[in-house]
Amino acid sequence: MNISQKMGRRLFTSAALAVGLLASAGTVAAEKVKVAAIYTLPVEQQWISRIHKALNTASKSGSIDYTFSENVANTDYERVMREYAEQGHDLIVGEVxxxxxxxxxxAKDYSETAFLMGSSFGPVAPNFSVFDNWIHEPSYLTGMVAGSMTKSNMIGMVGGYAIPEVNRLMHAFMDGARAVNPDVKFLVNFIDSWYDPPKAKESA
Structure with a gap:
């Protein structure tokens, strides 16, 4: 299983679990759980697509009513969160x-709404839950594979943004590579985007 697959399964599970908990507690049987998702990327992006797939599956099964917004800029994210909360959604999913x-x-202003957000920090009672991509261990193992296979002792790495979550994975990868090849060196570049295939290809 590669890193993206492992991360995707964790996100799929988080979204499905949140929907299941809401569907089984506190809602009227005749009513579907109203779920809104806010994505800063297009739903085709791998991180986002796993959550979107989970919520679409729940929607098709009749468990929830699902709506979403994609390509929402950080500067507009708070407004969209408030709009969905004002519309009476039971659960709002996204990444912050x-x-x-x-x-x-x-979340504090809308205590009757549940929020499930990808986040660098912890949850806040009673209604703000978080998830993260804790995949530094497989990143370490991937680094071991790369370190043992390189013929030039030079490994290129391309990241989206230099934030703690990305840095954690990159450092784990580099530690794994160095564990099997102390002479390996790295070229690291960030493209300042979570989804820009042409720019990522150019950087690589």
């Missing part, structure tokens, strides 16, 4: 790595 304080303020 770039606006942690603002997202928690929204």
């Amino acid at each position: 790595f770039g606006l942690e304080r603002a997202a928690r303020k929204v």
